[in-house]
Amino acid sequence: MTGETAPPPDGYVPVLRLGGVLLVTLQGDLYDSTAERLRQDIGRTVSDDAVTGVVIDLSGVEIVDSFMGRVLSDIAAMTRLLAAQTVVAGMRPAVAITLVELGLTLPGLRTALNTEEAMNLLGAQVANLPRTAGARRERP
Numbered sequence: 001m002t003g004e005t006a007p008p009p010d011g012y013v014p015v016l017r018l019g020g021v022l023l024v025t026l027q028g029d030l031y032d033s034t035a036e037r038l039r040q041d042i043g044r045t046v047s048d049d050a051v052t053g054v055v056i057d058l059s060g061v062e063i064v065d066s067f068m069g070r071v072l073s074d075i076a077a078m079t080r081l082l083a084a085q086t087v088v089a090g091m092r093p094a095v096a097i098t099l100v101e102l103g104l105t106l107p108g109l110r111t112a113l114n115t116e117e118a119m120n121l122l123g124a125q126v127a128n129l130p131r132t133a134g135a136r137r138e139r140p
Contacts, residue, residue, distance in 0.1 A: 012034075013026060021052065021054070026061050028061070030068060038075075053079075053123075055122065056086065058089065059092070059114070064099060066104065076108040086109055087112050
């Protein structure tokens with residue numbers, strides 16, 4: 001049919017470039033092979049395309065394991081060495097608790113409540129970005 005797009009291949013994580021920032025949105029479970037490919041793709045893109053920031057949106061992730069925590073830490077360390085910053089956005093409390101229980105401190109990884117705040121941390125222009133429904137949480 002006209003106007004329909006094929007579903008992404010298995011293990012594919014979409015990466016959107018917004019100026020000098022990569023926006024990576026993770027949804028559901030992320031298999032180890034997919035996480036490894038994502039780490040490699042981000043490293044290659046940051047290096048080849050002079051990216052200055054990476055935002056990893058975890059709002060669609062309900063659980064993480066030690067491997068995924070290590071992948072996030074590796075991405076932050078790698079991007080830092082390539083003169084870019086990484087911000088994780090939208091982390092659910094259960095995910096944060098799991099990372100703490102696993103003893104993963106994730107050095108060099110900055111966090112934000114949502115993607116808009118993450119983009120602001122990176123100094124990116126966010127005026128024309130669509131807002132994600134339900135992603136805004138008010139602070140007490």
